Amino acid sequence: MSGVQGSRPLERYELTRIRDRASFLYVEKATIARDRNALTIRAEEGVTYVPGAGLACLMAGPGTRITHQGMSLLGECGVSTVWVGEQGIRYYAHGRSLAASTRYLVKQAELVSNPRSRVAVARAMYAMRFPQEDVSGLTMQQLRGREGARVRKIYREESERTGVEWNRRDFDAEDFDASDEINKALSAAHTCLYGLVHAVIAALGASPGLGFVHHGHERAFVYDVADLYKAEVTIPTAFEVTAENPPDIGSAVRYRVRDSISTGRVIESIIRDVTQLFFSADEVDAALDSLAGDNVISLWDPKGAVAGGTNYEDF
Incomplete structure (x- = not known):
């Protein structure tokens, strides 16, 4: 076999902005998997499909199992996955964020x-x-x-x-x-x-x-x-x-x-x-615009950031 198997990861420009996503989804006693770019939640009542890129936070309660592909989709979509205790009261851990900038x-x-x-x-x-x-x-x-x-x-x-x-x-x-x-x-x-x-x-x-x-x-x-x-x-x-x-x-x-x-x-x-x-009033718009920016890696310098991926031996 050759090549990478599975669905193509979503590009950042394809993702739903955080402000436009559903707030949170609490799941317990179910198995979360992936069908293309949707989450499948299989419980006693049946199977529910949830668009991966349309969710802000998944709260995984007791009895929740997440497949490798399900977790992969959550990561690609920047869904903050929070593992919680019974009734959603205790917090245990959380997963990757949507952020592309620091x-x-x-x-x-x-x-x-x-x-x-x-x-x-x-x-x-x-x-x-x-x-x-x-x-x-x-x-x-x-x-x-x-x-x-x-x-x-x-x-x-x-x-x-x-x-x-x-x-x-x-x-x-x-x-x-x-x-x-x-x-x-x-x-x-x-x-x-x-x-x-x-x-x-x-x-x-x-x-x-x-x-x-x-x-x-x-x-x-x-x-x-x-x-x-x-x-x-x-x-x-x-x-x-x-x-x-x-x-x-x-x-x-x-x-x-x-x-x-x-x-x-x-x-x-x-x-x-x-x-x-x-941020100050004149910085707010630029800060909000940066949320949709590319994940550019720069190098720190006392005079300001400089471009990464460059050989500076001759500079």
């Missing part, structure tokens, strides 16, 4: 390495949550206190709106069923949001671990960004679903969060917000 990563590292710029980005994140307030003069401790009061108020208001009893945030990462229904709903909803945010961060070429508010964890920046959307997406959804008393609250919440993310165009918001946090 522009976001380099900028993120630059900002997080300087205390002054790191605080500036952190304040900008808090400012997104308090649009009517001037937070520029507040310390990080004051901002954390303001955020804590805000979240408690949101929980209280959602409890009154939906009639769901609320005491406090209480959950066990080791035992999903040990919590009451509203805390299980919140855990499931937040995990879905974390998976999506992780996928978008990876697709942008940024680092999930270089956080500005959260620190020292491999997903610190994921938690930073996810906190921007909980009040509008996951917390209201969790309370609404709990009020409906579904038989499987984890599954019901995942479906509803997926719908909220789609109708609320959350992927586009994440791309826009992260870009605006990293």
